[in-house]
Amino acid sequence: VDIEPLETAPADALTAWRALLLAHSAALRAVAEEVRLRGRVSLSWYDVLLELDSAKEGLRMRDLADRVVLSRTRVSRLVDELVRAGLARKTPDPADGRVFHASITAEGRAALRETAPVYRAATERHFGAHLDEQDQAVLTRTLLKVAKAHGRA
Amino acid sequence: VDIEPLETAPADALTAWRALLLAHSAALRAVAEEVRLRGRVSLSWYDVLLELDSAKEGLRMRDLADRVVLSRTRVSRLVDELVRAGLARKTPDPADGRVFHASITAEGRAALRETAPVYRAATERHFGAHLDEQDQAVLTRTLLKVAKAHGRA
């Protein structure tokens, strides 16, 4: 983190930031709780499985960690849990002995299919339902600007 | 039938939700790191002190937990840490023996004054700087709708 001189922030930035923290906390708790109750896998597992499924070829652990909002360490442990549960597999890269590729199993896809509607419904109920289409479009556009500025997304 | 410009973001709730998760994660990490490096207290301590300062009368532990985005348990432990550090005090309610009131000390106010500019600058640098004024206004409006729907804010 580079240190620069202090600048006076527009009062609006702090207000928007506070709103982001509140909305995130409230909605995420509700979504995670609903997925936990009604889904087949936890939200963390779901996130990982979703990325594995969208990348058909198998993902290096490193790349997987970049796509999920978690540390490399955490992802390593989550994948191990998924492997133990039979929902994912880990295969060594034949060309580079340092690398492992994680991929989703048929059972993992089944779990994903089973949990996806729960996740969609929870997200809709606890987040989307409170916003109209234009709100959602503006949120996506503005929040992705922030994420991209940090090298995510 | 009107044609939308290509750069218009998809307006579905899942996309906006994903953008929220990414932006929140990236910006919060950066803000917390900067506050940790340059501020006098951690972000958690800062949040609690801020609430204690804004409620001059002292807050019941219960009410404090409601205002901070943390569990009652966590707040209880944070306040104990602050008391040990001399930045807050805890006084029993004379009328109701179950209740404790947490309040900020002069030293706590000093720590708050010292950390506030760091927090403002970090929030501006890692969040506000990537948004124009209208973006910020819209974010505040929409995200507060979500928070309020969950009984926060």
Place this chain on the structure above:
DNA sequence: TAAGATTGATTCCTCAATCTTC
């Protein structure tokens, strides 16, 4: 019985150190 607050055990998550391979 119920509400406010804390404690103990547990899970979640990350950092630093390590191991292996390039």
Place this chain on the structure above:
DNA sequence: GAAGATTGAGGAATCAATCTTA
């Protein structure tokens, strides 16, 4: 030495159980 991945240790956050008082 540097990069990919894992392990050990510890902090952060929560849940369930408990204690106290209303």
